[in-house]
Every structure is written in C-alpha cells, then in structure tokens.
Amino acid sequence: DADVTQTPRNRITKTGKRIMLECSQTKGHDRMYWYRQDPGLGLRLIYYSFDVKDINKGEISDGYSVSRQAQAKFSLSLESAIPNQTALYFCATMGSGANVLTFGAGSRLTVL
Amino acid sequence: SQELEQSPQSLIVQEGKNLTINCTSSKTLYGLYWYKQKYGEGLIFLMMLQKGGEEKSHEKITAKLDEKKQQSSLHITASQPSHAGIYLCGADTYNNAGNMLTFGGGTRLMVKP
Numbered sequence: 001d002a003d004v005t006q007t008p009r010n011r012i013t014k015t016g017k018r019i020m021l022e023c024s025q026t027k028g029h030d031r032m033y034w035y036r037q038d039p040g041l042g043l044r045l046i047y048y049s050f051d052v053k054d055i056n057k058g059e060i061s062d063g064y065s066v067s068r069q070a071q072a073k074f075s076l077s078l079e080s081a082i083p084n085q086t087a088l089y090f091c092a093t094m095g096s097g098a099n100v101l102t103f104g105a106g107s108r109l110t111v112l
Numbered sequence: 113s114q115e116l117e118q119s120p121q122s123l124i125v126q127e128g129k130n131l132t133i134n135c136t137s138s139k140t141l142y143g144l145y146w147y148k149q150k151y152g153e154g155l156i157f158l159m160m161l162q163k164g165g166e167e168k169s170h171e172k173i174t175a176k177l178d179e180k181k182q183q184s185s186l187h188i189t190a191s192q193p194s195h196a197g198i199y200l201c202g203a204d205t206y207n208n209a210g211n212m213l214t215f216g217g218g219t220r221l222m223v224k225p
Contacts, residue, residue, distance in 0.1 A: 103156075
C-alpha cells in the first residue's frame with residue numbers, strides 16, 4: 001500500500017457541486033499539505049496543517065476548505081466547484097524535523 | 113514571497129544526449145529540492161541542496177546550488193527514456209527546514225529513443 005493515499009484518483013463533476021478529496025497516510029507524519037497543479041504553474045499550496053488542531057491557509061485557499069480529522073487524515077473540500085478549479089490535486093506529508101515531502105499519486109478533478 | 117523560475121519549460125532530447133534544467137530564485141535559497149513527476153503520477157524526491165556550492169549526484173543526475181544560493185541546475189548525463197517526466201524545483205520559503213515549499217513551474221522532459 002502507498003504511504004500517502006488519495007481518493008478519488010479521478011472525478012468529474014458539475015459547477016456548483018460540493019466535492020471532497022481525501023488523503024490518508026501511514027507515515028506517521030505530523031505535517032500534511034494540499035497542493036494543486038496546473039500546467040506551467042507548478043504546484044501551489046492551498047492549505048497545510050502541522051498538527052491535528054492546526055490549519056493554515058496557503059497561497060490559494062479561496063474556494064477551498066480543509067479538515068484534519070486525525071493525524072493520518074486530511075481532506076480538502078470544494079464547497080461549490082467552479083470550472084477554474086479543474087486541476088490535479090496533490091496531498092503531501094512531512095515529518096517533524098524532516099525536509100522532504102512525500103506525495104500522494106494525485107487526484108484529477110474536472111469541473112464542467 | 114519567493115518565486116522560482118524554471119527553464120526551459122519543456123525540452124525534447126535524443127536518447128544519449130546530456131541536458132541541463134535551471135531553477136532561479138528571486139530570493140536566497142536556504143533549501144532547494146528537486147522532484148520528478150512521471151506523467152499522471154505523484155512526485156518523487158530526487159535531491160536536496162542546502163549549502164552554496166553544494167553538488168549531489170544520483171546515478172546519472174547531478175544537481176548543483178550556486179555559491180550565491182539563488183540558482184540551481186539539474187544535469188542529466190546520457191539521457192534515457194526513463195528520465196522522461198516533469199522536473200520541479202522547490203524551495204523552503206522560510207529559513208526553517210522544510211515547513212513549506214514553494215515550487216517552480218516545472219520542466220517537461222521528453223527523451224526520444
């Protein structure tokens with residue numbers, strides 16, 4: 001099994017629908033992150049969490065919300081999806097005192 | 113905020129050729145990371161550089177951080193089809209090990225057999 005698991009891997013939805021992307025990890029890492037990837041723009045940070053009770057906005061948090069249900073689970077929600085949220089979304093984790101992110105395989109979201 | 117610019121944005125090389133990808137930062141780099149993404153998959157960590165002038169190698173991939181710590185290069189020797197993918201550089205946004213990473217726009221590499 002993968003260290004960082006994202007579900008769903010692919011999702012097509014319609015404008016205005018609520019969508020949740022889930023991330024779970026078996027690394028035991030405290031820190032979890034959500035990024036989105038758009039062609040030519042690299043990865044941009046949406047939200048991050050350093051602990052279960054810690055939630056921080058990233059560079060592009062508007063239109064998104066997150067929930068850190070447990071140390072191992074960090075979900076990303078789009079309350080009312082819009083077409084420009086079509087992107088590849090990555091969850092990542094990092095251990096305290098470490099430097100390297102471990103990424104999930106990504107969730108491809110298409111909003112029609 | 114720190115910005116990372118990668119060049120070129122895309123690259124097509126013949127198998128066996130050498131190539132270099134550059135990552136230039138708008139601010140001093142305290143930690144520079146190289147990741148590789150295979151098409152449709154997640155990112156795999158390649159190397160981390162922290163000290164000016166530092167150079168690291170893994171198999172046929174070598175990464176350097178220049179003395180002024182505002183640019184890094186990734187060099188692939190004798191490229192193979194397995195090197196194809198998107199290469200991203202990432203940098204610590206604070207002088208604090210790895211809490212947040214800012215990423216460049218990526219370089220898409222294709223290797224023609």
